[in-house]
Amino acid sequence: MFLFIIPAWLPLLLLLSVLLVMMKKVIESKKQHPPGPPGLPLIGNMHQLDALVHQSLWQMSKKYGPVIRLKLGSVSLVVVSSAETARQILKVHDIETCSRPKLLATGIFSYNYLDIGFTPFGEYWKEVRRISVHELFSNSRVQSFRYIREEEVALLVRSISESSASNSPVDLTEKLFFLTSDVIRRVAFGGNFEKNKCEKGGFQREINETMTIIGSFAASDFFPYVGWIVARLTGLKGRLQKSVQALDAFLQETIDKYEGHNVEEGNEDLIDVLLKIEKQHKEQGSATLTRTHIKAILMDVYVGAIGTSQITMVWALSELMRNPRVLKKVQAEIRDVIGNKGKVNEDDVEKLEYLTMVVKETWRLHPPAPLLAPREVMSQFEVNGYKIYPKTRIHVNVWAIGRDPKIWKEPEEFLPERFAGSPIDFKGQHFELLPFGGGRRICPGSNMANTLLQLTLANLLYRFDWMLPERLSKEDINMDEAPGITLQKKTHLVLVPVAHV
Ligand code: HEM
Structure with a gap:
């Protein structure tokens, strides 16, 4: 019989080798994650983000590159900030990334994720998306609402002409908000949702209240349980439920008025269309x-459409006031084409x-959704050699892409001529300019948004010359x-x- 005598150093050697292999694996897996700033336990990188999150992320991307990874509470976040990495996400890996995270706020707001904007990828989303693209926002449907846009503009x-007759200043931020809300109200709810009820009677007020509350505990998306407890203790949860119930009652009452409503095809508003599809589905x-x-x-339509369209017009007019050369040129074009x-x-x-x-230049510098809407990864893929895992939340920093000096000469300047003769449009095929996202x-x-805002801007610039209120110069704007979530101008124009x- 042979006896093996095990040297005392052998187990130690074995243990060391196992440790080395484990360390190598950890280092390798770290290497495969996108880089990003080191965070703190529990909160991760939360403390490194300013109120203007897209700007903080832009600064980080300058240091760590176009793909960065952060941890916010329990959520892994990847942010891409170049046209090429945006193409990777929205085109090459669109199918792996086209779900949405279940956000607490939007979940409550949207009746438990049943709408299009915040619905995770799946059969229901596909059907509602089909309805949106082919029925609600198709070219012919958008055309059928032309008379509404022209009447409201x-x-x-007319109302601005009255102010001009008395030389009074006009709050364009407010006026353009009411214009878009009136158009969308008529497009979506037809004549069954009275203007007064919508504005003064509470619908808009309840929407504002809901958005404010949602904004004030957005952190609960990153710390789900803690956030909910805080919301309960502070009474925010109760307030939110009350607002959402009020909104629900408004919508229910409006829809009830459609009972027995028969309109010719082509004259339908969005509720008519949706009720018709509901009936077909039932049958x-x-x-x-x-x-x-x-x-x-x-x-979703009401909230998604109003802020975004108004924001674009306000930024466009603000840039024009700061750039008299561009203002003069655009007015000359319009007045030349329209004549008298x-x-x-x-x-x-x-x-x-x-x-x-x-x-386009306005959208480059002031994209209404600077980080697009969050996407959620469904299956693993790679970007720039980094592994991105399921459940990671992805944002595309289109605000940063719009300022990338590798794409745009003098990126901070407002120079619409940069688009002269350029094929770049905003329909999601050119990843340098993505105001509406892609994929x-x-x-x-x-289409609906662009038609309204170009018509409005053209009329405002054709009919009026615009001056700054007394004693202000363009540098004061x-x-x-x-x-x-959307990029509002801080002060009214x-x-x-x-x-x-
Ligand atoms: C200037 C105006 C607008 C801008 C800049 C804008 C921008 C956006 C962006 C960036 C997204 C997310 C895209 C992505 O994740 O890749 C989005 C989604 C959406 N927008 Fe708009 N939007 C505007 C106007 C409108 C209007 C007028 C409507 C409806 C009448 C609308 C309805 C929606 C809906 C339903 C979604 C969700 C789509 C989905 O997730 O499947 N938006 N919008």
Whole structure:
């Protein structure tokens, strides 16, 4: 019989080798994660983000590169900040990344994720998306609402003419908000949702209240349990539920008025269309679209459309006031094309090439959704050699892409001419300019939004010359951004209109 005598150092050697292998694995897995600033236990990188999150992330990307990883509470976040990495996410890996995270706030707001914007990828989303693209926001549907846009813009021009007659300043931030909300209210709710009820009677007020509350405990998305407890203790949860119930009652009452409503095809508003589809689904024995879904979709349209379109117009006019050369040039183009017709209509807008460049330049510097909407990874993939794992939340920093000196010469300057002769548009195929996002989740309302805002800007610039209120110069225009999911201008834009004969 042989006896093995084990030397005393052998187990130690074995242990060391195991440790070395483990360390190598940890180092390798770290290498495969995108880089990012080191965070603190529990909160991760939360403390390194300022109120203007897209700007903090831009600074980080300058240090760590176009793909960065952060930890916010329990959530892993990856942010991409170059046109090429945006292409990787929105095109090459669109299918792996086209879900949405279940955000607490949007979940409550949208009746438990039943709407299009915040629905995770799946059969329900595909069906609602199909309805949105082919029924709600198709070219022919957008065209059918042309008379609403032209009527509402004419009303706006009339009210500004009154201010111009008395030389009074106009709060354009407010006026343009009401213009977009009036248009969307009529498009979505037809004549069954009275203007007064919408504005003064509470719908808009309840939406504002809901958004404020959501904003004040957004952190609960990153610390789910703690956030909820805080919301309960502070009474925010109760307030939120009350607001959401009020919104639900408004929508229910509006929809109830459609009972027995028969309109010709082509004259339908969005509720008509949705109720027709609900009926078809019932007849086919599938209950994909129910009343609750309809309410969620309407809410989504109302909220998604108003802020974003108004923001674009406010930033565009602010940039024009700061850049008199561009203002003069765009007004000359419009007045030249329209002559003395008295107003711009939608057919004319197509001829206004420089105005389109002004809008693109506005979206480059002031994209209304600077980080797009969050995407959630469904299956593992790689970007720039880094591994991105399921459940990671992804943001595309389009605000940073719009300022990338590798793409744009003099990126901080407002120079619409940079788009002259350039194929770059905003339809999600050019990753340098992505105001509406891209891929499967691209904004379905881009056509509707663009038509309204170009028509409005064209009329305001055709009919009026614009002056700054007394004693202010163009350097005094405050271009600061307000914190929030959408990129509002911090202060209202107030100008004096002078009627142009
Ligand atoms: C200037 C105006 C607008 C801008 C800049 C804008 C921007 C966006 C962006 C960035 C997204 C997310 C895209 C992504 O994740 O890749 C989005 C989604 C969405 N937008 Fe818009 N939007 C505007 C107007 C509108 C209008 C007028 C409507 C409806 C009438 C609308 C309805 C929606 C909906 C329903 C979604 C969710 C799509 C989905 O997740 O499947 N938006 N929008």
